[in-house]
Amino acid sequence: MNLRAVRRAVTLGLALLYCFARSLFMRLTGPDTMERRALWQHESGVLVMRLLNIRLTVKGPRPQGGLLVANHLSYLDILIFSTALPVYLVSKIQIGRWPFFGTLARAGGALFVDRSSRASAEATTEQIAQRLRGPVPVLFFPEGTSTDGLRLLPFHSRFYTPAVEGAIPVTAAAITYIAEDGSPESELCWYGDDEFLTHVWKVMRGPNFSAQVEFGLPHIYEDRRSATDATFAEIESMRSTVPAVHELTTDTL
DSSP states (O other), X not given: OOHHHHHHHHHHXXXXXXXXXXXXXXXXXXXXXXXXXXXXXXXXXHHHHHHHTOEEEEESOXXXXXXXXXXXXXXXXXXXXXXXXXXXXXXXXXXXTSTTHHHHHHXXXXXXXXXXXXXXXXXXXXXXXXXXXXXXXXXXXXXXXOOOSSSOOOOOOGGGHHHHHTTOOEEEEEEEEEETTOXXXXXXXXXXXXXXXXXXXXXXXXXXEEEEEEEOOOBOOSSHHHXXXXXXXXXXXXXXXXXXGGGOOOSOO
């Protein structure tokens, strides 16, 4: 048995239990606002990253509110972005049904959408519009699913609507993973038919890795198409040069 994987899994389990307990305590001892939930998720991400020895580099100015759009590689993206800054996540409804992880996602103020339901998508669009009025960015992945990182999938434009109609800034962001043993990034990506728990164990027994998040500058767009095209091009450009492990420096952890 891989002792490193067991150690990491136990550490992760204990960390998540601690974070969940803090969430319950927070809700019992103060106002249960969405901003407090996002801050709890951010602090939890910082803790988990430190315990698992995942290094993070953040490039560019962190957005102060508005809509945040990014490429999507793995469930790990949630941890990485939550560590980089407080954020509300827009996620597929299946994640909300996961045992324990789904509970934690809800505790962090995530918005869940059933992508097969037009009514659910419309309701989520309204929820995004409400959240965009506050100081915490709303993050969604316009590809609609995670990929192997080799190329971007076409972006879906529906969830750009509240930002476009409200003249609210949209910020593009690119996430990149780098394994310290030189393994391809796709080894850390969760995509296709990979089982969730199988992939988690694969990551637990795999090499140490680093993550980089690069933020672009916020822009206000006049229509969904221009927003979609511009952020796609910007993220593709950010992803075009993947840094080596030794080039990463940590400003978050």
